[in-house]
Amino acid sequence: MTRSLWIKQPLAMHTNTCADSEGGLVIDTDQGVIREVVARGALPSTPCDAVFDARQHVVLPGLINTHHHFYQTLTRALPAALNKPLFPWLQTLYPIWASLDENMLFSATELALSELLLSGCTTAADHHYVFPDQLTQAIDIQMDAAESTGMRVTLTRGSMSLGAADGGLPPQSVVQQESQILDDSLRLIKRFHDPAVGSKRQVALAPCSPFSVTSELMSESAKLAAEYTIRLHTHLAETLDEEAFCLKRFGMRTVDYLEHVGWLSEQTWLAHGIHFNQDEIQRLGAAGTGICHCPSSNMMLASGICPVLDLEQAGAPVGLGVDGSASNDCSNLITEARQAMYLQRLKYGAEAVSHLDALRWVTQGSASLLGRQDLGVLTEGMQADLALFRLDELRFSGSHDPLAALLLCGAHRADRVMVAGKWLVEEGRLIHKDEARLRREHQQQAECLVNKL
Ligand SMILES: [Zn+2]
Numbered sequence: 001m002t003r004s005l006w007i008k009q010p011l012a013m014h015t016n017t018c019a020d021s022e023g024g025l026v027i028d029t030d031q032g033v034i035r036e037v038v039a040r041g042a043l044p045s046t047p048c049d050a051v052f053d054a055r056q057h058v059v060l061p062g063l064i065n066t067h068h069h070f071y072q073t074l075t076r077a078l079p080a081a082l083n084k085p086l087f088p089w090l091q092t093l094y095p096i097w098a099s100l101d102e103n104m105l106f107s108a109t110e111l112a113l114s115e116l117l118l119s120g121c122t123t124a125a126d127h128h129y130v131f132p133d134q135l136t137q138a139i140d141i142q143m144d145a146a147e148s149t150g151m152r153v154t155l156t157r158g159s160m161s162l163g164a165a166d167g168g169l170p171p172q173s174v175v176q177q178e179s180q181i182l183d184d185s186l187r188l189i190k191r192f193h194d195p196a197v198g199s200k201r202q203v204a205l206a207p208c209s210p211f212s213v214t215s216e217l218m219s220e221s222a223k224l225a226a227e228y229t230i231r232l233h234t235h236l237a238e239t240l241d242e243e244a245f246c247l248k249r250f251g252m253r254t255v256d257y258l259e260h261v262g263w264l265s266e267q268t269w270l271a272h273g274i275h276f277n278q279d280e281i282q283r284l285g286a287a288g289t290g291i292c293h294c295p296s297s298n299m300m301l302a303s304g305i306c307p308v309l310d311l312e313q314a315g316a317p318v319g320l321g322v323d324g325s326a327s328n329d330c331s332n333l334i335t336e337a338r339q340a341m342y343l344q345r346l347k348y349g350a351e352a353v354s355h356l357d358a359l360r361w362v363t364q365g366s367a368s369l370l371g372r373q374d375l376g377v378l379t380e381g382m383q384a385d386l387a388l389f390r391l392d393e394l395r396f397s398g399s400h401d402p403l404a405a406l407l408l409c410g411a412h413r414a415d416r417v418m419v420a421g422k423w424l425v426e427e428g429r430l431i432h433k434d435e436a437r438l439r440r441e442h443q444q445q446a447e448c449l450v451n452k453l
Pocket of ligand 1: 067
């Protein structure tokens with residue numbers, strides 16, 4: 001028998017559609033999908049098995065994070081890396097990250113995902129590109145940790161193949177051979193990638209950045225991704241240092257390079273995407289290449305501001321990512337939507353960007369970056385991934401528009417979160433994990449990593 005749950009008459013709801021949804025949503029909790037959107041004053045078309053009174057809740061599609069480095073939660077606020085721009089910041093951290101091991105990565109993945117979940121995130125992508133000898137099974141470890149949270153993930157097989165000895169930025173200790181990277185990429189696609197509607201685990205390929213991988217690896221990754229219909233991800237146009245590197249090493253700008261290695265397509269989403277000229281923005285839009293805007297990281301490293309509205313207007317989908325967590329240093333996605341709204345206002349003006357834009361980027365926009373047509377919109381047949389927030393803290397008192405209040409007053413913790421029709425957070429707490437245990441184990445692993453140097 002199908003079980004159904006009516007999320008009844010929410011205080012407010014953002015669906016990314018124009019439909020009247022004031023009566024709430026009916027969830028098919030067996031199938032994990034939305035069965036019906038209920039209009040104002042209406043009742044569900046058939047009686048429901050259970051009712052959740054949502055009069056105190058603002059309901060959003062589950063938030064989707066499209067760029068992160070979970071392992072970096074172990075090196076947050078590290079004194080040696082403070083107050084530096086991207087290249088020196090990376091050069092300080094690479095030797096520390098070279099000691100990363102399996103227990104550390106499991107703990108970091110579990111913690112980062114739990115932190116995201118508590119902020120209303122239901123689907124997350126991670127970009128893991130550090131594979132020292134003791135951690136060649138990094139993505140397998142992350143898949144295990146992700147499964148234990150109940151969330152949906154797109155884990156990218158990152159890579160670095162261009163070490164300092166060959167003109168790249170990272171030390172040799174953290175780069176791998178191209179053949180090893182490609183073999184492992186293929187193995188992971190076959191073992192883990194599930195392309196089905198409602199999938200909870202997907203794999204994408206993610207050579208780290210122009211300054212840490214060879215052109216050959218970029219091209220070969222694109223071929224492999226095309227063969228298996230897998231998405232491609234990398235950092236691009238994050239800083240002017242990177243642009244200078246591309247001009248010097250490849251004799252071309254970043255988007256020319258992207259096209260040269262076969263990546264300028266709708267299968268690709270890029271982290272940051274800051275330093276584009278108008279012609280490049282038009283080409284990215286025409287190709288349908290996605291951009292993940294990471295406002296906190298861009299402010300922290302003073303990298304610049306992503307031209308989000310120009311990109312969207314040109315046809316490039318835009319989503320959000322917390323990045324980090326050594327360049328953010330937190331994994332809170334609802335506060336990242338607030339940062340995006342404000343940073344984009346600084347670029348485009350107060351009238352050009354609203355809280356509704358930021359909510360669209362962090363849900364529907366992010367879903368398109370990951371190629372997920374089953375997520376990010378609350379309508380019949382979509383996956384039942386929801387983030388519910390209450391407005392009963394002091395910070396919301398006196399507010400008049402619940403959706404605007406969520407971002408303007410600074411919501412930071414969801415009261416309830418549902419993935420595939422199942423609650424994973426209730427009353428602001430993880431149902432399946434003990435926060436104190438997570439924090440204790442993760443702190444221990446973080447100290448272990450930093451003390452190894
Ligand atoms: Zn990044």
